[in-house]
Amino acid sequence: xDVTDRDRGSAGEPVFDLPGVLVAIVAVLVAIQAxxxxxxxxxxxxxxxxxxxxxxxxxxxxGQPAYPGGWGAMGWTFLxxxxxxxxxxxxxxxxxxLAAVGRVVVRRIGTGRFLGLAGVSxxxxxxxHLVVEWGSGAPMIGASGVVFGVMGAALRFVFVPWWLPLPSxxxxxxxxxxxxxxxxxxxxxxxxxxxxxxxxxxGDEGAVAWGAHLGGFLAGFLGFPGFDPPRRx
Numbered sequence: 001x002d003v004t005d006r007d008r009g010s011a012g013e014p015v016f017d018l019p020g021v022l023v024a025i026v027a028v029l030v031a032i033q034a035x036x037x038x039x040x041x042x043x044x045x046x047x048x049x050x051x052x053x054x055x056x057x058x059x060x061x062x063g064q065p066a067y068p069g070g071w072g073a074m075g076w077t078f079l080x081x082x083x084x085x086x087x088x089x090x091x092x093x094x095x096x097x098l099a100a101v102g103r104v105v106v107r108r109i110g111t112g113r114f115l116g117l118a119g120v121s122x123x124x125x126x127x128x129h130l131v132v133e134w135g136s137g138a139p140m141i142g143a144s145g146v147v148f149g150v151m152g153a154a155l156r157f158v159f160v161p162w163w164l165p166l167p168s169x170x171x172x173x174x175x176x177x178x179x180x181x182x183x184x185x186x187x188x189x190x191x192x193x194x195x196x197x198x199x200x201x202x203g204d205e206g207a208v209a210w211g212a213h214l215g216g217f218l219a220g221f222l223g224f225p226g227f228d229p230p231r232r233x
Contacts, residue, residue: 018099019106021114026095029143032083033091052139053081053126059135082122084141094143102150108157113227117220121149124219125212132211140209145216148185152221155181157228166228169221189213 036044049068057067057074065071085091106114125145133140155178160167172178192208 051080125216128215129211148216149220152217153224
């Protein structure tokens with residue numbers, strides 16, 4: 001992608017010198033995955049029941065939640081699902097993509113706004129997954145919605161000089177390279193849905209939550225103006 005010198009950082013800056021917020025996020029995800037590998041299986045099942053995003057959680061029984069965590073879990077799981085992963089490979093893939101794309105976004109909007117964007121992307125991913133998988137009892141976990149949200153946010157500015165006003169979503173979609181990138185993401189998701197994650201080194205992770213990918217991307221792409229600070233001329 002064509003990025004400005006400001007987005008790249010200063011000359012001579014190491015390519016893999018990640019912003020602290022990305023290092024912290026990856027460290028937390030690694031710590032959670034390691035802890036889940038240490039606790040007993042029945043305890044891990046309870047962790048999933050409490051913190052994974054399960055569409056069936058929102059199907060009430062006699063007007064009451066049927067899953068652990070009750071009404072509270074119906075709220076916090078919109079975010080907490082992003083902190084859990086199905087395997088180390090699942091985590092590594094998400095962490096690598098987040099680091100690769102998140103760097104330019106953090107440098108554009110700063111740490112606080114980036115965390116807000118990540119949260120909104122996680123919520124957007126869970127919301128669309130809820131719609132397309134309504135009533136499913138399968139837990140949905142992983143930071144993929146956040147990753148796709150950061151990708152969507154990056155597409156709003158990487159092809160535009162940093163000192164210019166942020167273009168509208170329609171204007172960005174008029175850029176051929178943006179459409180090509182989105183087309184590649186759509187193709188990748190189609191392949192993941194049809195073939196699963198095994199051909200891509202993901203092992204047997206179950207069904208791919210394409211709705212979470214879509215929701216995260218839309219949240220990042222459409223919601224980015226709300227996080228972008230005013231440009232100085």
